[in-house]
Amino acid sequence: MELTVTQLHIYPVKSLAGISLTTSKVEARGLQYDRRWMLIDDQNLFLSQRKFPEMALLQPSIAEGNMTIAHKNNRVAPLSFSLEASMGDAIPVTVWDDTCPAREVSKEASGWFSKVLGTSCRLVKMPESSVRPADPKFAISAEDKVSFADGYPVLMFDEASLDLLAEKSGQDIPADRFRANIIFRGGHAHIEDELKTFEINGLTYHGVKPCSRCIMTTIDQQKGAIANKEPLKSLATYRRVDNKIKFGQNVIPPGHGTIRLGDVIHVKEMNEPIAF
Numbered sequence: 341m342e343l344t345v346t347q348l349h350i351y352p353v354k355s356l357a358g359i360s361l362t363t364s365k366v367e368a369r370g371l372q373y374d375r376r377w378m379l380i381d382d383q384n385l386f387l388s389q390r391k392f393p394e395m396a397l398l399q400p401s402i403a404e405g406n407m408t409i410a411h412k413n414n415r416v417a418p419l420s421f422s423l424e425a426s427m428g429d430a431i432p433v434t435v436w437d438d439t440c441p442a443r444e445v446s447k448e449a450s451g452w453f454s455k456v457l458g459t460s461c462r463l464v465k466m467p468e469s470s471v472r473p474a475d476p477k478f479a480i481s482a483e484d485k486v487s488f489a490d491g492y493p494v495l496m497f498d499e500a501s502l503d504l505l506a507e508k509s510g511q512d513i514p515a516d517r518f519r520a521n522i523i524f525r526g527g528h529a530h531i532e533d534e535l536k537t538f539e540i541n542g543l544t545y546h547g548v549k550p551c552s553r554c555i556m557t558t559i560d561q562q563k564g565a566i567a568n569k570e571p572l573k574s575l576a577t578y579r580r581v582d583n584k585i586k587f588g589q590n591v592i593p594p595g596h597g598t599i600r601l602g603d604v605i606h607v608k609e610m611n612e613p614i615a616f
Contacts, residue, residue: 344603345604346499367593376466397411444464474493480546498525543599547611553572
C-alpha cells in the first residue's frame with residue numbers, strides 16, 4: 341500500500357472559497373496562509389457559511405504579497421490588500437469556545453465584505469503573536485496551536501472515502517464540500533481514521549480526531565446555497581458515532597516543513613478502525 345498526496349487546498353479567509361496548490365509550506369498552525377484571516381460580526385464572533393452560505397462565492401487568490409477576493413459571479417469589483425496589512429488595537433475574537441487576539445485588516449476591506457454580504461462585519465488577521473491552543477484533550481503537546489480553523493491545523497482524507505460516499509448516496513459529492521487541506525489516495529475508504537503517526541517529506545504528522553461534520557457540507561460551493569440533504573443524509577447511515585457524523589481526520593503537524601502533490605505518506609503508527 342502506498343498513500344500519495346493528490347490534492348492540496350488552503351482557505352485563507354475562514355469560510356470563503358479555497359485555493360488549490362501544487363506545493364505548500366507547512367507550519368505549526370497548518371498549511372501556510374490557511375485560515376489566517378476571518379470575518380467577525382459586531383460582537384467579534386466569527387462568520388461562516390452556516391449562516392451566510394454566499395461566502396462560498398468569494399474566491400481568494402494570493403500573488404506578489406497581496407490577496408485578492410473576487411466574486412465568482414462578478415457581482416462586485418474585486419478587493420485586494422497586502423498580506424501584511426493590519427491596523428488598530430488587538431481585538432478579542434471568538435471562534436467557537438476560543439477567544440484570541442486579532443487585528444482588523446483595513447476599514448476598506450471590512451466595508452467591502454459588509455456590502456457584499458449585506459451584514460456589518462470586519463475582516464481580521466491572526467498575527468504571529470496570537471496563540472490559540474489546540475484542544476488539550478487531543479493535542480500532542482502544550483505548544484500545539486491552531487489558526488482560525490474550527491479546531492485543528494490540518495484536515496485530510498483518502499479519495500476512497502469519497503468514492504464510498506458516492507456509492508452510498510448514489511451521487512457524486514464534490515470534495516470541496518469537506519474543505520480538506522490534504523487529499524490522498526492509495527488506501528481503503530476511511531483509512532484516514534486509522535492514521536495515528538505518519539511522515540510526509542520528512543515532517544511528522546499526528547492524526548488526533550475524526551472530524552465531525554455539519555450543515556456546511558450540504559452547501560454547493562459553486563452556487564453558495566444549500567443543495568440538498570447530502571452528504572449528511574447518507575453519512576448518517578454508516579458514519580455516525582456518539583450522535584455525530586464523521587468524515588475526515590484532524591491532524592497536528594508539530595513542526596515546519598513542505599508538502600507537494602505526489603508526496604508519499606509514510607505511515608508509522610496506526611489506530612484501530614472506529615466502530616460505527
